[in-house]
Structures are given as C-alpha cells and as structure tokens.
Amino acid sequence: MSRSAVKVQKRHSKQERLEARIPASQKRLLERAAKLRGTTLTDFVLTSAQETAIKTIKEFEMLTLCDEAREVFVNALLNPPLPNQAMLAAADRYRKHLRT
Numbered sequence: 001m002s003r004s005a006v007k008v009q010k011r012h013s014k015q016e017r018l019e020a021r022i023p024a025s026q027k028r029l030l031e032r033a034a035k036l037r038g039t040t041l042t043d044f045v046l047t048s049a050q051e052t053a054i055k056t057i058k059e060f061e062m063l064t065l066c067d068e069a070r071e072v073f074v075n076a077l078l079n080p081p082l083p084n085q086a087m088l089a090a091a092d093r094y095r096k097h098l099r100t
Contacts, residue, residue: 027041030044030045
C-alpha cells in the first residue's frame with residue numbers, strides 16, 4: 001500500500017479498536033520494522049495487516065473462481081448443448097468446403 005493510500009485511510013474517522021497481546025520480542029521486531037519504514041508502530045501494523053488481508057481475499061476468490069470455472073467447463077464437456085441453427089449452418093458450409 002502506498003503512503004498516499006495510508007494518508008487517505010487516516011482521514012476516515014476511527015470508530016473501532018483492535019487490541020492484541022504479543023511477546024516483547026515480537027513487539028520489538030515490529031517496532032524496528034516500523035522505524036525502518038519511517039512510520040508509527042500502529043500504522044505499520046495496520047498497513048501490513050490490511051495488505052495481507054487484501055492478498056488473502058484475492059487468493060481465496062481466485063481459487064474459488066478457478067474451481068467454479070473448472071466445474072462449468074467439465075459440465076459443458078460432459079453435457080454439451082445441442083447445436084443451434086448457426087452451428088448447423090457452419091457445419092454445412094464446412095462439409096461443402098471439404099467436397100470442393
């Protein structure tokens with residue numbers, strides 16, 4: 001997430017609170033990373049969590065859509081629709097073309 005996205009996010013009113021108890025070593029690690037990025041611990045944790053959440057949701061949705069697409073494809077192979085008028089006409093043209 002870009003810094004501009006974080007700034008936009010800061011403009012929204014903060015109505016919810018999130019708390020977590022973590023080991024001191026983990027907090028020191030997060031603080032160090034936040035300092036390297038030049039941001040506060042809170043902003044670092046929220047930005048990192050949001051990026052991971054977005055990635056997780058995209059991966060899940062992609063897998064779900066792939067599964068749905070695979071199901072539609074297999075169903076079409078196992079239960080093909082009857083040919084419509086356009087397909088029948090195309091088959092006739094193809095047969096006539098082969099004879100010439």
